[in-house]
Amino acid sequence: MKIIVDKKNRKYVIHNTEFHTEKGVISQEDIINAKVGDVLETHMGKKYTVIEPNINDYIDLMKRNCSILLPQDLGLITGFTGIGYGSKIVESGTGAGSSLLFFANIVGPDGHVSSYEIREDFVKIIKENISGTDFKNITLYNQDVTEGFKEEDNSIDLVFLDLPKPGEVIEDAYRILKTGGFITVYTPYVEQFQIVNKVLGKSGFKNIKIREGNVRELEIKKNKTRPNSRMAGHTGYITFARKL
């Protein structure tokens, strides 16, 4: 995967084939030889800069069949669970695959991400989205996760759930988590995290924390500083708990 930007900072993913733009074509040869920082030119003279490919760029540009988790929420999960290189992660549902790819990018070749998605139409799109990357640390299951996780007992660092009824799989999540491992559950609604909180407690989880993160942008225009008047009032609640 390579990513190029034009002068207006619009981004494009390119693969090792000719790239067609509104203002001409970039040759396959140029694309194959391109290194980060190079400037590519179409036969009509439009210029594009090759940038270091970033997982968020790729997620921004990939196909979406549903709303995706925002960087701030993926960041909160990473920040509070301390996942990193080599972590073993299991998640469900997969949605468009944004959290799957974000996690795969962090855990690297010695880590692994398994993702369970019930909907066949989603799986098709997710596979396409995965195929544009080089990740070899992903397993995608087209399966109803309530039938049970395929992972072994005490083998997982993080279970991440983004499901309408996450409570149904919390007990099985406990089974597959290592002692010290985390579960995080993303839910838009209060009624959901209330159930999650109860089931987590019953299933033996400790350190249950329900968190809501809000990000506000500030703007400086002509030496005038103020918070942006538009912000997301809510994305979702994220419940964290630990097998201790």
Added chain:
Amino acid sequence: MKIIVDKKNRKYVIHNTEFHTEKGVISQEDIINAKVGDVLETHMGKKYTVIEPNINDYIDLMKRNCSILLPQDLGLITGFTGIGYGSKIVESGTGAGSSLLFFANIVGPDGHVSSYEIREDFVKIIKENISGTDFKNITLYNQDVTEGFKEEDNSIDLVFLDLPKPGEVIEDAYRILKTGGFITVYTPYVEQFQIVNKVLGKSGFKNIKIREGNVRELEIKKNKTRPNSRMAGHTGYITFARKL
């Protein structure tokens, strides 16, 4: 590094030596053989569970010479810059080393984190904090970072600055960043990000975004749900920009 918890979920870092508690001693042999999930017992019968060591556990327990970045802010940086396995990161100042260790845990053996800290007394503590981990992907410089980054041109994915006057090193940060790489600057005060914003623009950075993240916890007590009445009103502003 191994981490153990008692029944009240108090955490302790243990190394491969005898561990002394208020209620007796755990033998060196037991500690060396301990695996995640095992229960260790002192000679007086107090029990501790060995948990999967998590970078946040370690940061919580290590020595602190100054206030440290919170998980939500480290998470925001990770979420919006898309760093991951293999990323090359440069940061300054090091402080107690919390962001250094958090990043080292993400980028793994194929990535690298260089950190510049001017204060000799801090460096001593940071070295001690690093020595308790197994990371081999860290370089620590006891150096005034305004003398210049030692890194090569176009070699770094993320430069992270947590300095009183970050503006002084932004131009040099641009030099060492790959095309597409990010700079993020953590500043508690408005006056700081105003200068940072100006210098970033002059230095050629694009996509400048000033963000403020707030995390609120919710609590459920006896079937009563409400946001926690105590929250941090402010940690710091985080400015993001990109070399494009």
Added chain:
Amino acid sequence: MKIIVDKKNRKYVIHNTEFHTEKGVISQEDIINAKVGDVLETHMGKKYTVIEPNINDYIDLMKRNCSILLPQDLGLITGFTGIGYGSKIVESGTGAGSSLLFFANIVGPDGHVSSYEIREDFVKIIKENISGTDFKNITLYNQDVTEGFKEEDNSIDLVFLDLPKPGEVIEDAYRILKTGGFITVYTPYVEQFQIVNKVLGKSGFKNIKIREGNVRELEIKKNKTRPNSRMAGHTGYITFARKL
């Protein structure tokens, strides 16, 4: 009621009698003759300035038997209901009387505030708190409000409820409100406003809005500007609805 401040801006309510301080006495004569802006002096020379008495000053200084509504929440209620001079208000419970006095101060002699408080021990304190003021537009009922409001049909501009189970009196509140009048219900917990929302709908109320107000203070110290790191994460939810 007169209010005086010392040099450290500590406030005291004085009535038309001698005022004893740690550093001497202010004579009754001086107090009776005192006008706003005057400086009063104890016989030992300590100085106090007479200030325009403000309802918040009085509320700050009066007896408290329980937590009271904060100015920002009383302000939100005033702002969104548009109450003013001459408004007829009914409220329950009275608590320490802070909302009672705040509203009485707004509606003035042509308006009226009736307040229902079930607890006799509270009523005693409230009466004392009222007696320190000059308000003649207050009626206090030591009564269980679920027995019914004494007010006539279609006679009230605002019903304000701060009760553990506000749902029980919402239907009767509808009866006494004028067409166009407002009900506002203060509840700390989610479960409470969920019930309130349901009962309001069933009782015929329109324009139901559940709001949460947060106030953050900013500080400027030595030319460094930042939000105060301490803020209240939550006071309560305020539900507004209208008889239309």
Added chain:
Amino acid sequence: MKIIVDKKNRKYVIHNTEFHTEKGVISQEDIINAKVGDVLETHMGKKYTVIEPNINDYIDLMKRNCSILLPQDLGLITGFTGIGYGSKIVESGTGAGSSLLFFANIVGPDGHVSSYEIREDFVKIIKENISGTDFKNITLYNQDVTEGFKEEDNSIDLVFLDLPKPGEVIEDAYRILKTGGFITVYTPYVEQFQIVNKVLGKSGFKNIKIREGNVRELEIKKNKTRPNSRMAGHTGYITFARKL
């Protein structure tokens, strides 16, 4: 002023003349005789309910030449300054007159609001907006407020400023305020409140507080509760200070 609502809760201000709607006319006689709660009918049978006129209804419906202060911000000012029946208020600029009318509605016939507006085109609209009400406690000056307030020394309870450069009139505001009186300054930008804070201190004001209020709505749809995903990220900063 009378206000009527249709079945969809759309509001209309009516005066003592015939009222023309898309679906017929309500006669002048019906309008003159109408009391709160009555249902008026056009000659074509469309029904409207007469509601208790609320100052916010009127402000919502009046002419606007510029953005107006929101109820939550007017509420914050009322809540923290404790203004009420009989208060003497001075404000500038007038804008469309929303704060002018909101304050006039609170202070009543024994209070007074003076408002200074420099722009002649604004004054024309404001006069029209005032003329639709019955307030007799308003004085409007078409004057550059930097020429000085016309009010006497020590006579005012609250000075409210919503000006691009409020610092220029703060010293004169101090003069006209009673001891104990408040100044509040609404400013969208950080740079503005920084100057205001400095000038307030130099002018002798005490208890300087810079506040930012945010209101979030919650929604319950089909038994699913969540904060509304859209909220205003920022309206303005409100600086409060007191003459003590």
